[in-house]
Amino acid sequence: MTNSEIGELYTQHVMRTYRPLPVAFVRGQGCRVWDAEGREYLDFVAGITVMAVGHSHPKVVEAVQRQAAQIVHTSNLYLIEPQARLAERLTSLSFADECFFCNSGTEANEAALKLARKWAGRQQPERGRGIIAAHKSFHGRTLGALSATGQDKYQKAFEPLLPGFAYVPFGDLGALGSALTEDICAVVLEPIQAEGGVNVPADDYLPAVRELCTDRGALLVLDEVQTGLGRTGRWFGHEHWGITPDVMTLAKALGSGLPIGACLATSAAAVFEPGDHAATFGGNHLCCSAALATLDVMEEEGLVARAGERGALLRSLLEERLGSHPAFREVRGKGLLLALVIDPEYRKAGEVQSGALAEGLVLNAMGDDRLRLAPPLVVSEEECHRAVDVIVRCLS
Ligand SMILES: Cc1ncc(COP(=O)(O)O)c(C=O)c1O
Numbered sequence: 562m563t564n565s566e567i568g569e570l571y572t573q574h575v576m577r578t579y580r581p582l583p584v585a586f587v588r589g590q591g592c593r594v595w596d597a598e599g600r601e602y603l604d605f606v607a608g609i610t611v612m613a614v615g616h617s618h619p620k621v622v623e624a625v626q627r628q629a630a631q632i633v634h635t636s637n638l639y640l641i642e643p644q645a646r647l648a649e650r651l652t653s654l655s656f657a658d659e660c661f662f663c664n665s666g667t668e669a670n671e672a673a674l675k676l677a678r679k680w681a682g683r684q685q686p687e688r689g690r691g692i693i694a695a696h697k698s699f700h701g702r703t704l705g706a707l708s709a710t711g712q713d714k715y716q717k718a719f720e721p722l723l724p725g726f727a728y729v730p731f732g733d734l735g736a737l738g739s740a741l742t743e744d745i746c747a748v749v750l751e752p753i754q755a756e757g758g759v760n761v762p763a764d765d766y767l768p769a770v771r772e773l774c775t776d777r778g779a780l781l782v783l784d785e786v787q788t789g790l791g792r793t794g795r796w797f798g799h800e801h802w803g804i805t806p807d808v809m810t811l812a813k814a815l816g817s818g819l820p821i822g823a824c825l826a827t828s829a830a831a832v833f834e835p836g837d838h839a840a841t842f843g844g845n846h847l848c849c850s851a852a853l854a855t856l857d858v859m860e861e862e863g864l865v866a867r868a869g870e871r872g873a874l875l876r877s878l879l880e881e882r883l884g885s886h887p888a889f890r891e892v893r894g895k896g897l898l899l900a901l902v903i904d905p906e907y908r909k910a911g912e913v914q915s916g917a918l919a920e921g922l923v924l925n926a927m928g929d930d931r932l933r934l935a936p937p938l939v940v941s942e943e944e945c946h947r948a949v950d951v952i953v954r955c956l957s
Contacts, residue, residue, distance in 0.1 A: 562597060584596050592615055606923050625851050625854070628850035643849035654856075666700075666787075670824075677830075679837060684832075692748075693737065697731055742777075753898060785798055787813055790813070793869075807829070810825070817851055874942060875948075876899060880892055897938055910930060920954065
């Protein structure tokens with residue numbers, strides 16, 4: 562089928578929850594993808610930070626093929642070896658002692674919210690069950706995760722949401738201090754707000770949030786769905802600030818495109834008991850094997866450090882080439898989670914996105930004034946140069 566034939570089927574039969582660009586990618590390799598008509602593109606979106614090890618990495622492909630031929634799924638009614646091994650691996654990479662597996666970032670956050678409320682009831686029965694989240698956060702679209710997502714544009718049509726949520730401006734310690742009362746059992750934050758525009762907090766924010774949570778007896782839940790697993794140049798975003806949370810959620814890059822999410826917690830916070838929470842597909846053989854192979858590749862190829870290096874290169878190229886351009890405002894982010902902020906009066910981000918696509922570069926416009934740059938962590942120096950050439954041309 563051609564791109565436009567696929568588009569026509571969409572118009573007729575797919576619910577309009579997205580407004581897809583008129584291109585269908587049918588094959589991928591590393592940082593490159595090809596559309597239904599055989600045209601090649603450089604992918605600087607990576608399935609929204611999912612394809613960290615690149616498209617169709619041979620080690621991931623081999624692991625998935627081998628596992629699919631052996632056994633795909635049984636149930637959490639039985640032991641699952643790849644799940645046990647993945648839990649061991651993730652806990653050894655992080656602060657956490659235990660993991661719960663599910664199918665997405667949203668679900669990982671649902672698990673974290675339930676965990677926080679159960680923890681509050683068990684550890685401190687007199688404590689409230691309120692949860693603080695940040696304005697401009699994004700934690701997902703199910704009703705629990707949506708209640709934690711501090712953005713009217715996502716919430717309004719679906720009210721009433723869950724009770725007990727309060728919102729504070731991201732980065733405002735005073736506001737958090739005032740809101741963090743006995744009624745609150747958890748604070749939920751992204752270390753860097755991703756969907757909200759790639760907002761990096763000031764250096765003292767997260768350490769102070771950690772201290773406040775500890776002093777006031779609330780859990781710190783960090784949503785690392787987008788920032789986790791090497792994307793920012795550290796295994797987990799919070800490492801940039803030398804802190805650890807009590808609970809952390811992961812998804813996106815974990816399964817290299819196979820649907821898997823995880824909620825990780827310290828043993829003190831991991832209070833779920835049989836029957837409290839579950840997911841039919843969560844942690845099945847296939848997705849966990851994909852995740853184990855993904856982590857192997859990240860370690861073997863040194864992709865966490867590579868994300869830091871390539872991110873620094875990309876940032877400096879953008880600043881050098883565009884610093885004095887009338888449309889340039891700033892480059893924000895860490896590692897390979899970057900946003901180029903531009904003046905929408907000069908050129909709208911959507912126009913740059915379309916122009917780049919026509920030139921064979923996949924970018925993601927976030928609103929009118931910024932473009933997200935989040936290539937696979939295997940991106941080469943030459944590919945960074947090539948992408949910046951296209952961006953400079955399209956902006957001008
Ligand atoms: C920080 C963060 N949390 C949660 C989610 C939701 O994840 P998913 O789409 O896998 O449910 C996203 C998705 O963009 C995200 O960026």
